Amino acid sequence: MSKFRNALPQLGDRIFLTDGGLETTLVFLEGIDLPHFAAFTLIGNTDGEKALKAYYESYARIASDAGLGFILDTATWRANTDWGARLGYDAAGLNRINRRAVALIAEVARAYERPNMPVVLNGVLGPRGDGYVADQAMTADEAREYHLPQVRSFYNAGVDMVSAVTMNYVDEAIGIALAARELGLPAVISFTVETDGRLPTGMELGEAIRQVETATGGSPAYYMINCAHPLHFEHVLSVEADWVKRLRGIRANASKRSHAELDAAPDLDAGDPIELGQQYRAIRTRLSHINVLGGCCGTDCRHIDAIRYACLAA
Numbered sequence: 399m400s401k402f403r404n405a406l407p408q409l410g411d412r413i414f415l416t417d418g419g420l421e422t423t424l425v426f427l428e429g430i431d432l433p434h435f436a437a438f439t440l441i442g443n444t445d446g447e448k449a450l451k452a453y454y455e456s457y458a459r460i461a462s463d464a465g466l467g468f469i470l471d472t473a474t475w476r477a478n479t480d481w482g483a484r485l486g487y488d489a490a491g492l493n494r495i496n497r498r499a500v501a502l503i504a505e506v507a508r509a510y511e512r513p514n515m516p517v518v519l520n521g522v523l524g525p526r527g528d529g530y531v532a533d534q535a536m537t538a539d540e541a542r543e544y545h546l547p548q549v550r551s552f553y554n555a556g557v558d559m560v561s562a563v564t565m566n567y568v569d570e571a572i573g574i575a576l577a578a579r580e581l582g583l584p585a586v587i588s589f590t591v592e593t594d595g596r597l598p599t600g601m602e603l604g605e606a607i608r609q610v611e612t613a614t615g616g617s618p619a620y621y622m623i624n625c626a627h628p629l630h631f632e633h634v635l636s637v638e639a640d641w642v643k644r645l646r647g648i649r650a651n652a653s654k655r656s657h658a659e660l661d662a663a664p665d666l667d668a669g670d671p672i673e674l675g676q677q678y679r680a681i682r683t684r685l686s687h688i689n690v691l692g693g694c695c696g697t698d699c700r701h702i703d704a705i706r707y708a709c710l711a712a
Contacts, residue, residue, distance in 0.1 A: 406518060406559060406584060407467070407646055407690050408619045414467035414518065415706060416649060416692025417457040421475070423698050424449065426666035434484055436476035441498050451506060456699050458510045458517070464706050467516045469690065470507055472499035475524035475563065478548055480534075493551045496521070500555035520586075521552030521560040523574055529564035529590065529625065530657040532599050538613060541573020542580075549577045559584040563649075564625050566590055566598040568606045572613045579617040588622035588649065593656050595634040603634055607641040620646035625694045627654045627669075628677040637684055647690030648678065652697045660695060668696050675704030682709050 407414045420437050424430040430449060433439060440446025450473055461468035474496055476482075482492045503519055511517040523545055527534035536544060545562075552560050560583050562574040571587045578585035589606055591597055597606055607621050621644050623631055628650050635642055652674060653660060653667035660667075674697070682688055691709060693701045 406619065407469070408584070411687070411689055412467050412516075413706075413709065414469050414690045415457065415461045415464070415702060416469045416690065417454065417471060418693035418697035418699065418702055419652070419695045420453065420471070420473060422666055422695050423453065427698060434476060434481060436481060436485060437473035438475075438477040438495050438499060439485060441473060441495050441502065447502060450502060454503065454506045455509075457702060458506060460699060460702055460706060462510055462515055464710065465514050466706065467518065468510065469518045469520050469692070470503040471520045471522045471561070472496070472503055472552070472557075474499045474522050474548070478523065478526060479544065480526055489547065493547070496548055496551035497555040500552060500557055504556070519556070519558045521549070521555075521557040523548055523560060523562045524564055525566060525570060529566065530598060530661060532567040532597075535567060536570060536573065538569045538572040538576065541570040542576040543573075545574045546577040546580070549574070549581060549583065553581045553583055557583070559586060559619060561586040561588060561622070563588040563622075564590045568597070568601060568609045571606070571610050575610060575614045575618050579614060584619040585617065586620055586622055586647070587618045588624045588647070590625040590657075591623065591631050592626070593630045595631045598657070603631065604639055604641040607644060611641075611644070620644060622647035622649060622690065624649035625651055627651050628674070628681065629654055632677070632681055635681065635685060642685065643687065645685070646688060647692070648681065648688060649692040649694045650674065650678070650697070651695045652693065652701055653695065666696055668698070671700040671704040674701055675708030678705045679708040679711070
């Protein structure tokens with residue numbers, strides 16, 4: 399646990415930065431092989447952890463230079479039972495990986511955290527199946543049971559909070575929120591949307607958030623959107639909508655491509671970092687309570703730098 403548990407993003411209006419697209423950076427920019435796009439396979443070996451630390455530190459320096467908060471994510475988006483089994487990890491192995499992932503970001507945090515730069519240790523969970531396709535639907539209870547071991551590993555390792563990212567249907571999001579509530583951990587739910595601003599299931603984003611709120615008694619710390627370009631969702635962010643007030647963060651893709659186009663693309667579409675920063679600024683001008691700003695697929699330090707300059711200027 400960091401020294402700044404009382405400075406989590408939902409507790410004030412301080413801006414927190416995150417990193418960018420971890421997997422796309424490692425694969426396309428660093429030339430590192432990630433089987434099944436699983437960055438957790440780098441944990442536990444010297445060269446892999448060195449690459450992860452260098453990646454984290456590049457973003458921590460941006461937050462440090464700006465005097466902003468920073469959310470340090472574990473490299474564990476794929477470190478669950480199904481993806482772990484594909485890569486030869488059993489339950490004990492995944493527990494070791496998830497706990498070591500927390501220890502790794504804690505090492506980075508100690509080098510950067512200070513009173514004007516709180517660093518949050520964030521345990522990351524991804525979907526059981528494909529992040530873009532809701533192809534392994536569980537009930538909320540099944541999802542709670544499925545994801546509870548990873549949440550417990552994070553809890554035992556001392557994270558400040560957990561985040562479920564690239565959620566593409568509502569029951570899995572509910573299950574993760576319930577697992578976190580069971581262990582007393584703040585949980586962030588981050589949905590992904592298609593080019594029409596709806597979840598891959600066709601559900602409206604606002605309805606998805608309302609259903610999670612109802613099923614969990616409003617237990618999530620806040621909600622986010624990730625793995626979609628601002629052009630895909632900015633039109634659904636109505637200032638008047640109650641659910642928008644529960645939205646605290648955006649981690650957008652660099653590319654304007656759809657999920658299907660990204661899946662089929664052999665190259666990395668880095669988009670326009672300056673334009674992306676201006677799009678974040680436009681959203682924060684209307685919705686100033688959105689204070690967690692970062693990137694997803696295709697984004698790197700250039701994008702996060704552009705986002706922080708644009709939003710601080712606003």
